[in-house]
Amino acid sequence: xxxxxxxxxxxxxxxxxxxxxxxxxxxxxxxxxxxxxxxxxxxxxxxxxxxxxxxxxxxxxxxxxxxxxxxxxxxxxxxxxxxxxxxxxxxxxxxxxxxxxxxxxxxxxxxxxxxxxxxxxxxxxxxxxxxxxxxxxxxxxxxxxxxxxxxxxxxxxxxxxxxxxxxxxxxxxxxxxxxxxxxxxxxxxxxxxxxxxxxxxxxxxxxxxxxxxxxxxxxxxxxxxxxxxxxxxxxxxxxxxxxxxxxxxxxxxxxxxxxxxxxxxxxxxxxxxxxxxxxxxxxxxxxxxxxxxxxxxxxxxxxxxxxxxxxxxxxxxxxxxxxxxxxxxxxxxxxxxxxxxxxxxxxxxxxxxxxxxxxxxxxxxxxxxxxxxxxxxxxxxxxxxxxxxxxxxxxxxxxx
Numbered sequence: 001x002x003x004x005x006x007x008x009x010x011x012x013x014x015x016x017x018x019x020x021x022x023x024x025x026x027x028x029x030x031x032x033x034x035x036x037x038x039x040x041x042x043x044x045x046x047x048x049x050x051x052x053x054x055x056x057x058x059x060x061x062x063x064x065x066x067x068x069x070x071x072x073x074x075x076x077x078x079x080x081x082x083x084x085x086x087x088x089x090x091x092x093x094x095x096x097x098x099x100x101x102x103x104x105x106x107x108x109x110x111x112x113x114x115x116x117x118x119x120x121x122x123x124x125x126x127x128x129x130x131x132x133x134x135x136x137x138x139x140x141x142x143x144x145x146x147x148x149x150x151x152x153x154x155x156x157x158x159x160x161x162x163x164x165x166x167x168x169x170x171x172x173x174x175x176x177x178x179x180x181x182x183x184x185x186x187x188x189x190x191x192x193x194x195x196x197x198x199x200x201x202x203x204x205x206x207x208x209x210x211x212x213x214x215x216x217x218x219x220x221x222x223x224x225x226x227x228x229x230x231x232x233x234x235x236x237x238x239x240x241x242x243x244x245x246x247x248x249x250x251x252x253x254x255x256x257x258x259x260x261x262x263x264x265x266x267x268x269x270x271x272x273x274x275x276x277x278x279x280x281x282x283x284x285x286x287x288x289x290x291x292x293x294x295x296x297x298x299x300x301x302x303x304x305x306x307x308x309x310x311x312x313x314x315x316x317x318x319x320x321x322x323x324x325x326x327x328x329x330x331x332x333x334x335x336x337x338x339x340x341x342x343x344x345x346x347x348x349x350x351x352x353x354x355x356x357x358x359x360x361x362x363x364x365x366x367x368x369x370x371x372x373x374x375x376x377x378x379x380x381x382x383x384x385x386x387x388x389x390x391x392x393x394x395x396x397x398x399x400x
Contacts, residue, residue, distance in 0.1 A: 010036040012043065020383040021287045022315050030316055035302065041309030042302075043288070047320035049300075050312040050339055054289065058297045062290030062309055070177045076185050077172060083231040108210065109356050115150050116360040119143060124368045132375065135252055135392040136245070139365075144244035147357045148237055151210045152198060165191050166241040173386065188234070195233040244357060246285035246381075246388025247340075251275075251362060253389070254283045256372050258329045265331060266370070269363030275331040276358045280340030281318040282329055285388050288313050289339060314339040369396040 010029035013019060020026070029036050030045040037043070044050050053059060067078045123143055127133045145159035145166070168187035171180040202212045214233060217224045224232065255262040265275050288311040295306045304310070318338045319327060375393040 009033050012038045014038045014040050014384050044312045045316045047317040047323040050317040058295055059291040060294050062292040116357050120361045120364040130398050132395045135394045136389055140245045140248040144241045148240050153209045166238045169238050170242055191234050195230050243285055249389035249392050250283045251279045254279050261331050262366050266366035271331050272359035272363040275362050278331045281338035284314045284340035368399050372396040
């Protein structure tokens with residue numbers, strides 16, 4: 001895939017099945033221009049411009065209109081999508097964030113670290129074969145879903161329900177959204193019922209846990225409404241599963257390309273946190289963050305009209321040589337912040353959970369799976385939007 005010139009600015013057809021957002025063509029375009037034109041709107045390619053535009057006062061979060069673009073303007077899913085804290089702006093967004101933040105207490109999440117470690121060890125011990133695994137189904141998917149079960153205080157044996165219903169909801173992010181709407185809304189209804197049971201249980205029997213903190217979320221005279229509580233809990237279940245599963249698979253892909261860093265992580269597990277940051281800099285599951293212009297404005301040399309969609313390409317920004325030098329992957333390096341969790345007012349609310357569970361999983365994997373390599377049969381989501389492996393067979397030398 002190569003870019004073509006339109007008005008002396010690079011152009012990419014991001015709907016082309018062969019397009020790769022992490023391709024050499026995109027990196028070469030980044031050297032010619034700070035932005036590109038695409039059939040999905042503008043694409044911002046350089047670190048400093050992504051950083052500025054993430055916080056620009058004339059841009060709002062850009063995915064709010066996705067259901068309407070697919071002809072879904074009413075019904076349960078459209079109402080739930082509209083409720084997302086991600087899709088709120090201004091004081092309404094700040095209010096929800098203030099109320100929900102205490103549930104993500106670092107002390108509370110830190111207390112779960114031994115559970116995350118035990119879970120990773122259990123899954124590795126349970127691989128069907130001693131020297132190979134299908135990483136998505138045998139590790140990434142159950143790990144992501146069971147972390148959510150641990151946080152929700154429900155039996156970990158119920159992880160397939162979380163995985164199945166979350167994966168079905170994920171169909172709403174793809175091009176088959178409209179045709180899959182009945183099954184998407186059925187999954188939504190089942191997760192609402194699940195959330196209602198959790199909320200009722202914590203009201204009867206409060207605990208020092210994540211759900212109880214959400215149930216009790218209040219600040220001054222304000223509090224989450226019943227519907228805001230239900231909607232928020234569903235979003236956290238869905239968002240926490242999908243991104244962690246994908247990011248763990250992308251981490252394995254990255255470390256397999258850099259075996260010296262994998263060996264270093266095995267020797268120095270305290271680098272788990274920095275390993276997560278470095279992986280998300282060069283290989284984030286969220287390939288772009290979307291914004292929409294709320295009024296006409298000029299940025300640098302470009303006039304941007306109201307309603308323009310702008311995609312901020314996180315991998316292109318995270319590997320920008322103006323900021324990070326020559327291409328490298330080093331889990332000991334000090335880096336500027338990446339954009340794998342977005343940025344600005346809409347920075348991912350659950351980032352601390354994702355950072356914590358992945359920073360425990362990766363060092364354990366590095367110690368147990370020596371010399372990993374990707375085997376035949378790997379399948380990947382398209383390299384745009386949100387991506388990751390569908391299947392990832394890995395061979396390795398078991399640790400003695």
